[in-house]
Amino acid sequence: MNYxxxxxxxxxxxxxxxxxxxxxxxxxxxxxxELIAILIGSGNREETAVELxxxxxxxxxxxxxxxxKMDINELKKFKGIGExxxxxxxxxxxxxxxxxxxxxxxxxxITSSNDAFLEISPVLSDLNHEEFWVIIMDRANQVIEKRNxxxxxxxxxxxxxxxxxxxxxxxxxxxxxxxxxxxxxxxKASNADIQLTKKMVEAGxxxxxxxxxxxxxxxxxxxxxxxxxxx
Numbered sequence: 001m002n003y004x005x006x007x008x009x010x011x012x013x014x015x016x017x018x019x020x021x022x023x024x025x026x027x028x029x030x031x032x033x034e035l036i037a038i039l040i041g042s043g044n045r046e047e048t049a050v051e052l053x054x055x056x057x058x059x060x061x062x063x064x065x066x067x068x069k070m071d072i073n074e075l076k077k078f079k080g081i082g083e084x085x086x087x088x089x090x091x092x093x094x095x096x097x098x099x100x101x102x103x104x105x106x107x108x109x110i111t112s113s114n115d116a117f118l119e120i121s122p123v124l125s126d127l128n129h130e131e132f133w134v135i136i137m138d139r140a141n142q143v144i145e146k147r148n149x150x151x152x153x154x155x156x157x158x159x160x161x162x163x164x165x166x167x168x169x170x171x172x173x174x175x176x177x178x179x180x181x182x183x184x185x186x187x188k189a190s191n192a193d194i195q196l197t198k199k200m201v202e203a204g205x206x207x208x209x210x211x212x213x214x215x216x217x218x219x220x221x222x223x224x225x226x227x228x229x230x231x
Contacts, residue, residue, distance in 0.1 A: 018038045032053075036053035044079055056078055064093075070090075097122055116213055117217065123146065133148050134146070134167065169207065178215070185218050189216060
């Protein structure tokens with residue numbers, strides 16, 4: 001008898017198989033590894049889908065936010081993860097991000113830099129490249145829309161005044177908040193950030209659109225140029 005023989009998932013008790021467990025007990029009863037195992041479908045010759053999922057989670061210290069930062073090529077470095085499985089994981093992470101971003105159908109009101117951070121954090125906190133966004137608001141400081149203006153590399157992005165104010169003008173906005181992220185984790189505003197902000201404040205005056213703040217987002221932290229008196 002081979003005491004070292006490994007069991008594949010089909011050999012597990014039905015209540016221990018991720019798909020069957022989800023169907024009978026609900027998604028909330030599954031561990032993160034079991035949910036990821038369902039996404040990837042199968043493991044490899046050396047490990048089950050659940051074991052492969054656990055190995056991926058261990059690599060990101062069991063932090064789903066860190067997993068959400070991984071792109072297709074990074075995921076493909078794990079033995080047993082091809083392009084199709086990597087795409088499934090990336091798509092699931094993006095759906096989770098969008099679900100968080102959707103939130104309530106009620107308009108959210110921005111009354112502080114922390115409110116602005118909570119509004120934009122779901123789309124900026126876990127990126128490994130820079131993006132520039134604007135939060136567009138009405139006269140009551142309620143969010144009308146969030147709009148991506150540009151995407152950049154690891155160290156920077158380009159924000160054009162015409163592109164920044166275009167969606168605000170289209171939506172008849174009264175005010176906007178500038179937002180971008182620092183993947184490096186450095187939360188200080190650069191001279192370029194400060195100069196851009198002042199330029200946008202002046203441009204907004206001629207359009208009767210106030211620029212309330214410029215939020216720099218890191219990993220679950222933020223820096224407000226308005227709070228720091230740099231507007």
